[in-house]
Amino acid sequence: MAYEEKTDWLPDDPINEDDVNRWEKGIKDSHTDLAAHKNDMNNPHNTTKAQIGLGNVDDVQQAAKKDFDQHNQDQDRHITKDEREKWDGGQLSKFTKDNGAVLLNISDGVDFHKVAVSQYKTFTFYTANSGINTPPQSTRGIYLHSSSTYGEALALANDGGIWRKSLADGNWSDWIRFETEKSVQEKVDAHANKTDIHVTKADKDKWNGSQSAKLTQDSGLLIHKYGVDFNIVTETGFYYMASTSTALNAPVNSNGYLFVYNYGTYPYQEFTSYSSVIDSVPNTRRKFIRNKVSGQDKWTPWIELEYSEGAQQKADKALSAAKDYVDSNFTNEMLTCLPDEKAILDARTPGTEYPLGVTLWSIFQNNDTGYPLGYGLIKNEKLNQYRFTQYFYGNADEKNGKKYQTGTWVRHWWTGSGWTPWDKISGFAHAKITTKSRQALDKGNYNKINYNSMISDSHNAFDTTSNRFIVPNDGMYFVGAGVYIDNVQTYSNFELTIYLNGKQHKNIAQYRHKPQDPSTSKDFGVGVYGAGTLSLKKGDYLEIYMYVGYDDITRYVSDRSEAYNYFEILEMGGIDPTR
Known part of the structure; x- marks a missing residue:
């Protein structure tokens, strides 16, 4: 706080403690400001050089005279005018390091x-x-x-x-x-010291007289032979054979080239004619080869090699001839397919009446003479009267979504016993059905199980309204069934049975339960499962029944999934059930 003076004192004004303290503080502040001013070297009053008579002095640090005299005597720190001029034109970028080393x-x-x-x-x-x-x-x-x-x-x-x-x-x-x-001389010396690349005069003389088995003349032309015997030309070489009409043992009487290669006792000859006319085709070269039999003074016969053009011409000619022969002697109808007027439509006709070979014809108009189906295709494979196999293909259109007119059967003809029964070999039927509703079981009776929910049916042979499977083809069938019953902990007896054409046919499972501590309040589920094989004829129908015995509350077929309640049928083979 700044000092506040009192200038209105009167002679009789009293001096108190506050006045004295104010005086002491003012004295102290004055001494403090004076000391700070004395120590302030930054020209607080902005005094100029001119105000103190130094207006002509430069604003740089001035050295003492003794220092200046000493510097003036130091010749190492001074250069002459010539030395300044020399450096102006000098090398400003270093060529080496300061010590002279590579830069x-x-x-x-x-x-x-x-x-x-x-x-x-x-x-x-x-x-x-x-x-x-x-x-x-x-x-x-x-x-x-x-x-x-x-x-x-x-x-x-x-x-x-x-x-x-x-x-x-x-x-x-x-x-x-x-x-x-030095390096050039070393390479020259190394080359000169290689003995395997230099030849002597003796080497040259040998080469001048070399090629003992000449392929050509020294000039490079082919070796000429006129009217020679081919059997005596055994030296390796290429020969021009002229006037071969007078040559002996030539493959053809035509000018051409002969190549001979002789390795020990195995001379080989290859003759190529200039040109000739082959099969009315002019300018066709021909090539022949042969070799001498080892250790014998005889040659093998000449073998003519076929050129690609000639081979193709012969192949085309053979193919054309084959087509002409087939077109003239065979047709698809003559070979296998018999018209309706020549077809054997009665399945009871003996095999001896069938033609030889492979024949095909159709069966139609709901034929009932003994074929597996009323519609289809017959294929006969008859080698002779003792080897005869007949196939029946049921390939008629599906009727109302059913596949009862499909499948493949086979039978055989024996001269002593006649036709074998038809065996089915493909197109087998299969079906799987379950139940989706809970069904009460009448005690003391056989109850038909209401399988009413289709899972799969290849031939649409299962009727869910009547809960029965209608056999689409004669044959052997595998039948399996399962029923899961909501039961209680009292006496019960369950028997699972296959019904054929409305009658009990085969019992496939039984479960009987007689607990020591019976109780109708204790639930006790029971699964009854079984399977069997049946020989069936087309049109037979199958159902699943269960005999139920109990003496208290009603038992029920549960509404569990197809894993517990199912009726499965699989056609295993087309064996005639009448056999």
Whole structure:
């Protein structure tokens, strides 16, 4: 707080403690401000050089006179005018390091091209053999800089090798090694010392008289033979055979070339004619080969080799002839397919009445003479009267979504016993049905199980309204059934039975339960499952019944899934059930 003076004192005004303290504080503040002012060296009053008579003095630090005299006598710190002028025209970029060593080390992974272009100066360098774009060995060298797009590099290796690379118009050349006198002499000496590449005069003389088994004449022309015996031409070579009409043992009387290759006692001959007319085709060359039998003074017969053009012509001719013969003698109808007027439609006709070979005809108009179905296709495979097999293919259209007119059967004809029964070999029927509702079981009676929910039915042979399977084809069938019963812990007896055509046919499972502590309040589920095989005829029908015995509350077929309640039928084979 600033000092506040009191200037209105009166002679009789009293002086109290506050007045004295105010005086003491004012004295103290004055001393403090004076000390701060004395120590302030930053020219607090903004005094100028002119105000103190120093207007002509420069604003730089002035050295003492003794210091100036000592500096003036130090000749190492002074240069002459000539020395300043010399440095102005000097080398401002270093060529080497300060100690005279190579300036740049282009080591592993460093690219010589990038270093040279980026320096913009001449420099000395060292390269490692693993640098980029460096010589393939360690070198020391100099790069002469012209511009960023022109320059020359010269590198020296310890083994005396000299390498050069150029930059011209921004494009680098490869490193080129210059041979030294020493390296050139070493290569010449090494070449001169190779005895396997030099020949003597004796070698040359031998070669001049070589080719004892001449392929051609010395001039390169073929060896000429006129009217010779082919059997005596055994020396390896190429021969021009003229006037072969007078030659002996030639394959054809035609001019041509003969090639002979003789390896020991196995002379081989190959003769190619100039041209001839073969099968009315002019200018066709022919080729023949033969060899001499080892250890014998005889030749094998001449074998003519077929050219691709001639082979194709013969193949085309043979194919055309075969087509003409087939078209003239066979048709599909004559071979296998018999018209309706020639077909044997009565299945009871003996096999001896059928034609030989493979024949086909149709069965139609709901034929009932003994074929497996009323519609289909017959195929007969008759080799003779003792080997005869007949196939029946049920391939009629489905009727009302049912497949009872499909499948394949086979039978055989025996001369002693006649036709065998039909055996089915494909197109087997299968079905699986379950129940979706809970069914009460009347005690003391056989109850038909109401299988009313279709899972699969290949021939649409199951009627869910009557809960029965109608057999689509004669044959053997596998039948399986399962019923899961909601039961209680009292006496009960369950018997699962297959009914055939409305009558009990085969009992397939039984469950009887008589607990020691009976109780109608305790639930006790029971599964009754069984299976059997049946020989059935087309049109038979199957149902599943269960006899139920109990003496208290009603039992029920549960509404569990097809894993517990099911009726399955699988046609196993087309064996005639009457056998």
